[in-house]
Amino acid sequence: MSSYKLLKNIFVDTIDVDEYIELESALYSYNTLFDSISRPLKMILLFGRPGTGKSVLLNQIYQNLKYQREIHYFDAPSIEPREFFRKFFKLVTLKELPKNTEVNFTTLIDYCKSIRGKREITILLDEAQMYDEQMLEKIRVLSDTGAIKFVISIHKTQNEDLIAKEHFQTRIWETIELRNISKEELKTYIHKKLLKRNYFDIADTIKEKHIHLIYSFTKGNFRECNKVMFKIFEIYEYYEAQPNSKIDTKKFSTKFIEMAAIRLGYINV
Amino acid sequence: MYDMKELEKKWFKYKLKQSIPWFILVIAVALMILYYNNRVKVNTLLVDYYNQISEKYFPKKIETNTTIVTLDNRTQVVEVPLPLPDINESEDELNVSDEIFDTNDTLYETNSSNPFFSSIKDAPEVDKKTPEEILEDEIEKRHEKKYIHIKKSSDAYQEVEQRFVTSQDPEDALFLARIYYEKKNYKKAEEWAFIANELNDESEESWLIYAKAKAARGEYLKAIHILDSYLQKTNSLGARKLLEEYKAKLSKK
Numbered sequence: 001m002s003s004y005k006l007l008k009n010i011f012v013d014t015i016d017v018d019e020y021i022e023l024e025s026a027l028y029s030y031n032t033l034f035d036s037i038s039r040p041l042k043m044i045l046l047f048g049r050p051g052t053g054k055s056v057l058l059n060q061i062y063q064n065l066k067y068q069r070e071i072h073y074f075d076a077p078s079i080e081p082r083e084f085f086r087k088f089f090k091l092v093t094l095k096e097l098p099k100n101t102e103v104n105f106t107t108l109i110d111y112c113k114s115i116r117g118k119r120e121i122t123i124l125l126d127e128a129q130m131y132d133e134q135m136l137e138k139i140r141v142l143s144d145t146g147a148i149k150f151v152i153s154i155h156k157t158q159n160e161d162l163i164a165k166e167h168f169q170t171r172i173w174e175t176i177e178l179r180n181i182s183k184e185e186l187k188t189y190i191h192k193k194l195l196k197r198n199y200f201d202i203a204d205t206i207k208e209k210h211i212h213l214i215y216s217f218t219k220g221n222f223r224e225c226n227k228v229m230f231k232i233f234e235i236y237e238y239y240e241a242q243p244n245s246k247i248d249t250k251k252f253s254t255k256f257i258e259m260a261a262i263r264l265g266y267i268n269v
Numbered sequence: 270m271y272d273m274k275e276l277e278k279k280w281f282k283y284k285l286k287q288s289i290p291w292f293i294l295v296i297a298v299a300l301m302i303l304y305y306n307n308r309v310k311v312n313t314l315l316v317d318y319y320n321q322i323s324e325k326y327f328p329k330k331i332e333t334n335t336t337i338v339t340l341d342n343r344t345q346v347v348e349v350p351l352p353l354p355d356i357n358e359s360e361d362e363l364n365v366s367d368e369i370f371d372t373n374d375t376l377y378e379t380n381s382s383n384p385f386f387s388s389i390k391d392a393p394e395v396d397k398k399t400p401e402e403i404l405e406d407e408i409e410k411r412h413e414k415k416y417i418h419i420k421k422s423s424d425a426y427q428e429v430e431q432r433f434v435t436s437q438d439p440e441d442a443l444f445l446a447r448i449y450y451e452k453k454n455y456k457k458a459e460e461w462a463f464i465a466n467e468l469n470d471e472s473e474e475s476w477l478i479y480a481k482a483k484a485a486r487g488e489y490l491k492a493i494h495i496l497d498s499y500l501q502k503t504n505s506l507g508a509r510k511l512l513e514e515y516k517a518k519l520s521k522k
């Protein structure tokens with residue numbers, strides 16, 4: 001298999017803990033969230049633009065704490081509230097909900113109240129912007145029982161963050177915002193990603209000017225950066241497969257970065 | 270995979286677009302340099318030419334005071350010549366030097382087409398100087414030797430001399446040659462005749478005064494030579510008469 005095929009796959013989006021890179025900003029967010037969870041808070045809002053590492057952070061927390069405490073990660077929200085509550089019922093009561101039955105919300109609340117002080121359950125809700133008002137209201141009621149702690153991760157788009165905040169304003173005790181990373185960190189991110197798979201030579205060819213160019217397109221967004229890197233290696237892969245390919249392995253191609261940017265729509269020609 | 274050829278084309282287009290401002294900049298700079306260089310070249314050519322001409326015919330302008338005078342609501346710029354350096358203020362009578370200059374006998378060579386100029390060139394005391402230099406020399410000499418004591422304010426020719434610096438009028442030069450000749454200052458007469466002739470060599474009087482001044486200083490050979498060359502151009506009766514006279518005087522000597 002072409003080395004470029006392997007290289008491009010390094011930059012496929014994943015929240016796998018094995019792919020986690022310890023960046024200063026990521027570490028800071030991790031510690032903040034960890035502290036918040038350790039305190040008796042009912043709700044924690046985690047927000048930031050898509051691709052700023054919210055899911056990665058939630059997963060990292062989940063994987064590290066899952067053997068120490070009752071913590072659960074809800075990734076993509078079930079479209080059906082029924083599904084959500086079935087899952088929720090199971091992890092709270094530790095019992096499977098009998099088939100053809102529905103969760104009675106009032107009894108669920110009562111149950112939660114009954115376990116307050118005895119158990120402490122943390123629920124990590126990813127992509128919470130997809131829950132509707134009714135669901136969010138129910139979540140709020142559940143957290144009010146004092147037995148369930150929610151970490152609500154919400155995509156912040158230009159105006160949405162305000163709406164999200166407003167909704168939880170009265171209940172939220174802590175807000176953690178994730179931002180795009182700096183150019184320096186982007187360099188670390190790309191280099192560490194490559195070094196993790198022992199691509200020392202490639203990492204070495206990616207210089208400041210290439211980082212500068214990539215940063216100019218991605219603005220330090222993890223997901224955008226992954227997309228660009230994937231595309232670059234995909235282009236490499238294509239040229240490598242050509243009959244008389246003239247790929248310069250000593251130098252990282254600025255041309256390919258630009259081609260990737262054109263392809264991904266960062267540059268309009 | 271998607272169309273890579275298409276992507277490549279787009280990339281070239283992008284690069285082209287990116288380089289256009291630079292391209293324009295480079296061309297603009299190149300044009301500016303070209304334009305500037307040419308202008309400088311043309312300018313230096315013009316300046317050189319001007320200098321050649323003006324050096325030959327006109328002295329550098331003497332600095333002037335510029336005064337703005339308002340006359341019937343219109344503004345006019347009046348140039349007032351700066352006064353010449355002070356010459357001896359004494360009120361003594363004009364004193365003409367009778368000093369006889371060395372005569373150089375090797376001057377009678379006529380291979381030059383214009384003996385008038387060749388004789389001037391060869392003349393030991395009147396080098397081919399610009400009128401300005403001549404004037405300067407003269408002022409210097411007046412200081413050193415005090416041959417000439419000029420009543421500064423009243424003499425018309427002094428004013429004319431000053432005026433000439435700016436006017437460059439051949440008539441003024443001729444006037445001065447005439448007046449110095451009358452005052453028996455033959456050296457100055459000769460100089461002014463030369464200047465007048467430089468400005469207008471059609472003027473017979475400038476030739477004649479020049480020859481007469483030379484003769485008056487005993488340089489008959491030169492005087493004859495000058496008259497000879499003038500007679501090659503014209504058929505002047507006055508010049509012929511003088512020529513005969515000087516030839517006679519020379520043979521008597």
Ligand SMILES: Nc1ncnc2c1ncn2[C@@H]1O[C@H](COP(=O)(O)OP(=O)(O)O)[C@@H](O)[C@H]1O
Binds near residue numbers: 012051055
């Ligand atoms: N600390 C990190 N280490 C390694 N990869 C990361 C890290 N943070 C983000 N990423 C990468 O960025 C991608 C997008 O992050 P993600 O958490 O899915 O963003 P969000 O949930 O905010 O939209 C992930 O798939 C992952 O590849």
Ligand SMILES: [Mg+2]
Binds near residue numbers: 054055126
């Ligand atoms: Mg996510």
